[in-house]
Amino acid sequence: MKSEWDIAIERATANNAPAVFSALSNFSYIENARSRLKEAKSKVIDNMEYYIGKTMESVRRVGGTAYLARDLEDARRRILEIIGERRKIILGKSSVAFEIGLRKFLKENGKDVWETDFGELLLQISDEEPSHIITVALHMTRERFAHNLHEKLDRNIDEKSTASEMADSVRNFLRNKFQEAEIGITGANAISADTGTVVLVENEGNIRMTTVKPPVHIVITGVDKIVPTMEDAFNEAMVQSAYAGSFPPTYINFTSGPSSTGDIEAEVIRPATGPKDLFVILLDNGRLNASSDPKMKEALMCIRCGRCYYSCPVYSILGKDWGKSPYSGPTGVMWNYITTGDSVPSHLCTHSGGCKVVCPMDINIPGILEYLKWKNISGMKSDSTEE
Numbered sequence: 001m002k003s004e005w006d007i008a009i010e011r012a013t014a015n016n017a018p019a020v021f022s023a024l025s026n027f028s029y030i031e032n033a034r035s036r037l038k039e040a041k042s043k044v045i046d047n048m049e050y051y052i053g054k055t056m057e058s059v060r061r062v063g064g065t066a067y068l069a070r071d072l073e074d075a076r077r078r079i080l081e082i083i084g085e086r087r088k089i090i091l092g093k094s095s096v097a098f099e100i101g102l103r104k105f106l107k108e109n110g111k112d113v114w115e116t117d118f119g120e121l122l123l124q125i126s127d128e129e130p131s132h133i134i135t136v137a138l139h140m141t142r143e144r145f146a147h148n149l150h151e152k153l154d155r156n157i158d159e160k161s162t163a164s165e166m167a168d169s170v171r172n173f174l175r176n177k178f179q180e181a182e183i184g185i186t187g188a189n190a191i192s193a194d195t196g197t198v199v200l201v202e203n204e205g206n207i208r209m210t211t212v213k214p215p216v217h218i219v220i221t222g223v224d225k226i227v228p229t230m231e232d233a234f235n236e237a238m239v240q241s242a243y244a245g246s247f248p249p250t251y252i253n254f255t256s257g258p259s260s261t262g263d264i265e266a267e268v269i270r271p272a273t274g275p276k277d278l279f280v281i282l283l284d285n286g287r288l289n290a291s292s293d294p295k296m297k298e299a300l301m302c303i304r305c306g307r308c309y310y311s312c313p314v315y316s317i318l319g320k321d322w323g324k325s326p327y328s329g330p331t332g333v334m335w336n337y338i339t340t341g342d343s344v345p346s347h348l349c350t351h352s353g354g355c356k357v358v359c360p361m362d363i364n365i366p367g368i369l370e371y372l373k374w375k376n377i378s379g380m381k382s383d384s385t386e387e
């Protein structure tokens with residue numbers, strides 16, 4: 001008999017591949033965007049300190065506040081300082097927020113925190129961890145989705161409910177949370193160094209609400225998300241959504257500073273009706289180190305489309321148990337090393353090579369995992385020599 005995981009991964013793989021093929025064959029400009037994006041990201045990785053400085057200047061120029069956080073504690077402390085006495089917080093889906101343990105940390109500090117992405121909300125109420133870099137609740141079948149909704153949020157939902165009924169239930173629950181929120185926290189798909197513009201791709205509408213409804217918007221994202229120009233950031237949004245199997249995305253959000261108006265004598269006044277403050281926290285947490293490692297720097301090219309997961313035999317069996325959430329699966333094992341220094345999960349890679357074939361950034365994932373195996377073994381050898 002098939003396990004819940006077998007059913008979930010089979011269904012997701014069957015949905016992803018045709019959607020990606022259809023986007024790539026119907027919209028030929030995506031290929032052009034992809035190759036330009038590769039060049040743009042390489043430029044940043046080769047000169048990261050410069051681009052971090054430039055991005056922070058640009059964020060400030062458009063009225064935002066920018067920080068570089070060196071590690072998890074630094075990022076969490078800065079976010080808590082910004083939040084201050086305010087309590088009601090909504091989160092947009094962000095693997096970096098999970099990387100720094102943000103939801104848990106804020107709850108421990110007495111805040112009322114709610115995820116606004118459907119999958120993330122399901123994980124929150126079920127007390128589970130992401131199993132995929134973007135389809136975070138991939139391990140849950142529709143039946144369990146319904147069961148958990150019934151148990152934790154809405155007694156009207158049961159296992160016979162349709163997907164639309166479940167979506168309606170979540171929608172009604174979240175509408176209230178958007179209304180009450182004092183702080184909205186999101187990640188970023190890309191941030192442009194020349195304009196300080198944060199770009200976010202989504203389908204649900206929750207990101208748009210999280211970035212606009214509360215009076216304060218905080219962005220927490222990795223320095224690897226920096227691209228040189230706003231055009232590059234738009235390219236990233238197109239390529240990411242196409243390879244994630246959701247092109248065209250319902251929404252692409254561009255945020256350059258707090259809300260503003262030019263309606264009074266053409267003078268730019270901030271804020272207007274949207275947020276009055278925008279804070280951008282750029283997280284290092286191992287990324288700068290990786291950018292100076294000739295092998296690991298390639299991993300920073302990842303745009304988190306999640307496609308490599310569907311071509312990996314090891315992930316299809318182990319799921320989120322290969323690596324550590326949110327960085328499980330083929331790209332996750334590389335990212336687990338970058339952010340925690342743990343190279344042990346690389347030993348499970350069988351080097352089938354499917355991940356490399358389907359990656360829009362042509363990242364040699366098996367080659368990097370082989371390098372991590374070598375690092376792990378040579379580390380063990382030097383440890384035993386020391387003894």
Ligand code: SF4
Binds near residue numbers: 133303
């Ligand atoms: S490694 Fe490539 S395929 Fe995998 S998530 Fe990153 S960009 Fe997508």
